[in-house]
Amino acid sequence: MSYQVDVAVMIGSGVPQGxxxxxxxxxWVVLVNGEQRGTAFDTRLQAQECQAAWLAQLSANPLAMRRRA
Known part of the structure; x- marks a missing residue:
């Protein structure tokens, strides 16, 4: 199964209240197949590090997302 893991920017009211x-x-947030995963990040670099972790996890265990559904 193929996964799309992206970093997206949120501005204004999309930013969590806190x-x-x-x-x-x-x-910045990480999207896996268009769905936000995890928390919002203060910097793009933090989000990119999380993106890399998701990509590593999904490549090591391609059935991981299927079990969560």
Whole structure:
């Protein structure tokens, strides 16, 4: 099975409330097959590191997502 793992930026009201209250106006999230996985990140680099971890996990265990469904 093929997986798409992307990093997406969230701006304004898409930013979680706690981050907005702390003054953060932008955050990054990881999407696996279009669905957000995990938390919002302060930096794109953090999100890219999470993306790499997802890609490694999915390549090592391609049935991992099927079991979660």
């Amino acid at each position: 981050m907005r209250e702390a003054g953060q106006k932008v955050c």
